[in-house]
Amino acid sequence: MPRVRAVTASFRHQFLHFLADPQWLIPNVILPFVITMVALIMFESVQEGEGNFVLYAVLGGGMMSMWGNTLYSSGWSIAFDRWNGTLEEVLATPSGLVWIIMGRSLWNALIGILNGVLILVIAVVFFEVDLELAYPILFFFAFFMTLLSLSALGMLFSSAFVLTRQAGVLTNGLEYPIYIGTGCMFPIALLPFWTNPLSLSLGPTWGIDAIRFGALEGYEGFGIGYWGDIGIMFMISIAYLAAAFYLFGVVERRAREDANFARH
Amino acid sequence: MFTYIMQGTRVFVSSAVLAKRALFSWLNPALWAMQLFFMSLFQMAFFVYIVKFAGGEDIGIAFVAVGNAIASVAYVAIFSVCNITGEEKQGGTLTPLLATPANRMAMFVGRAMFQVLNGIATVFIALFYAWAVFGVDFSMTNWPALIMVVVLTSLTTVGFGLMLSSFGLYLRTSMVIANIFLFIGLLFSGVNFPVTYLPDYLQPLAYIFPLTYGTEAAREAVSGTGLIGMADLLIAQMIVGTIALLIGYLIFKLFEDLSRRLGTMDKF
Numbered sequence A: 001m002p003r004v005r006a007v008t009a010s011f012r013h014q015f016l017h018f019l020a021d022p023q024w025l026i027p028n029v030i031l032p033f034v035i036t037m038v039a040l041i042m043f044e045s046v047q048e049g050e051g052n053f054v055l056y057a058v059l060g061g062g063m064m065s066m067w068g069n070t071l072y073s074s075g076w077s078i079a080f081d082r083w084n085g086t087l088e089e090v091l092a093t094p095s096g097l098v099w100i101i102m103g104r105s106l107w108n109a110l111i112g113i114l115n116g117v118l119i120l121v122i123a124v125v126f127f128e129v130d131l132e133l134a135y136p137i138l139f140f141f142a143f144f145m146t147l148l149s150l151s152a153l154g155m156l157f158s159s160a161f162v163l164t165r166q167a168g169v170l171t172n173g174l175e176y177p178i179y180i181g182t183g184c185m186f187p188i189a190l191l192p193f194w195t196n197p198l199s200l201s202l203g204p205t206w207g208i209d210a211i212r213f214g215a216l217e218g219y220e221g222f223g224i225g226y227w228g229d230i231g232i233m234f235m236i237s238i239a240y241l242a243a244a245f246y247l248f249g250v251v252e253r254r255a256r257e258d259a260n261f262a263r264h
Numbered sequence B: 001m002f003t004y005i006m007q008g009t010r011v012f013v014s015s016a017v018l019a020k021r022a023l024f025s026w027l028n029p030a031l032w033a034m035q036l037f038f039m040s041l042f043q044m045a046f047f048v049y050i051v052k053f054a055g056g057e058d059i060g061i062a063f064v065a066v067g068n069a070i071a072s073v074a075y076v077a078i079f080s081v082c083n084i085t086g087e088e089k090q091g092g093t094l095t096p097l098l099a100t101p102a103n104r105m106a107m108f109v110g111r112a113m114f115q116v117l118n119g120i121a122t123v124f125i126a127l128f129y130a131w132a133v134f135g136v137d138f139s140m141t142n143w144p145a146l147i148m149v150v151v152l153t154s155l156t157t158v159g160f161g162l163m164l165s166s167f168g169l170y171l172r173t174s175m176v177i178a179n180i181f182l183f184i185g186l187l188f189s190g191v192n193f194p195v196t197y198l199p200d201y202l203q204p205l206a207y208i209f210p211l212t213y214g215t216e217a218a219r220e221a222v223s224g225t226g227l228i229g230m231a232d233l234l235i236a237q238m239i240v241g242t243i244a245l246l247i248g249y250l251i252f253k254l255f256e257d258l259s260r261r262l263g264t265m266d267k268f
Helices: A002-020 A022-047 A052-084 A087-092 A097-126 A136-161 A167-181 A193-200 A203-215 A225-258 B002-026 B029-054 B061-071 B073-091 B094-099 B104-132 B143-167 B175-188 B200-206 B210-222 B231-262
Strands: none
Touching: A002 A022, A002 A097, A022 A052, A022 A097, A022 B029, A022 B175, A052 A087, A052 A097, A052 A136, A052 A167, A052 A203, A052 B029, A087 A097, A087 A225, A097 A136, A097 A225, A136 A167, A136 A203, A136 A225, A167 A193, A167 B029, A193 A203, A203 A225, B002 B029, B002 B104, B029 B061, B029 B073, B029 B104, B061 B073, B061 B104, B061 B143, B061 B210, B073 B094, B073 B104, B073 B143, B073 B175, B073 B210, B104 B143, B104 B231, B143 B175, B143 B210, B143 B231, B175 B200, B175 B210, B210 B231
């Protein structure tokens, strides 16, 4: 129960932070938004708005938006504590840091859904994209599961952010590699063959494949079907979470031993 | 007059030197090198693969690779420079800094000078990737013209970044505005598609960004055009960059006076 209380308290705290300073939503969504617009213009010029290219752009944009939010939030939640001088207090509480970060990640995930949907709405309203979903329920389920997988990945990365004061640099540096690795706007078959194991080890790669299954009639993807994608993504996400719990324990202990929590 | 110029020069040089020292006392050099060598590669790769997937005729791999190589300057020339005032505010050093009688233009332009060099290095590394990884043909390139374009783009984009930085004096944080303008160039500056692809009413907006002239001039230099052939673009870029810098200075003075009057310099 104390852990659940820590998660809910940190969720509420993150929500209040958001209300106090909602402008931080902008950095989270600006890159995915711009990339989606760029891709839509590029694809439209080629395909005159027809075919799967536009849907790839829109669905990829939704996923990127969720990743942008997750990465930014997980990276900066620790950095803000460091800036504001609250990191030592947060770490001095009896609750493990991982539970506090989990509460924050859940709030960020909720905002991530809004970001993702916002991209879809902009594409439909302003670019008149025909977003006709083949299987709406499966689509939204995959969308939600992908978000959870992204959050798990964000938690994994955020453990590293405890040790560094350069979370901003890492955050900026991790956006494009994940966009490329997951093939969110193009099939990963286009990437060099040696990168495929890396791509397939990312949960969101399977998530975006499942999202495309839900959106496109007759989509074949990786050939293991919608539920195959969801199952693999789920297992990878569990592995991320397990690794995040272990790493948080390690970095928290190390940070206490080195006594350099608030060094910046 | 001579004393005034000498003081300004001293402030400029010491600001430039201090900015570099401060950067590396804060930022791990390995992370800086990672940013320098890899961020442009991933950005370029992402858009190149989109082009490969879409398979367009007007927009080829070379178009996108060169455009993104030039646009890679934005990470340092816009993002880092825009955050100068915000970071002073965050670090609690803004008030003592502005309590000095030092010339503001010399101080803040000096602070940004390292980023000009950083920007030039970033773009040349990105151009190397365009050739080595994505097979862009540089055999026709007019190198003096390309070097001039890269230097000028870095200088003028830093000028644009300084203009944005002046808003950081007023805003709670400059990071939001830095993020917006870091990426907005990808949409407006002809980085991934010609400016003419934008809706008619948005096209004039493209020409307020120095980067727009830089990407167009760089493509011309790569296809063999010399400095004289692209003089109009470079002159326009210089004018836009200089105007941005002057506007930035005026805004900075305006907000400095306002914050002195209201006593809100460190409010965030």
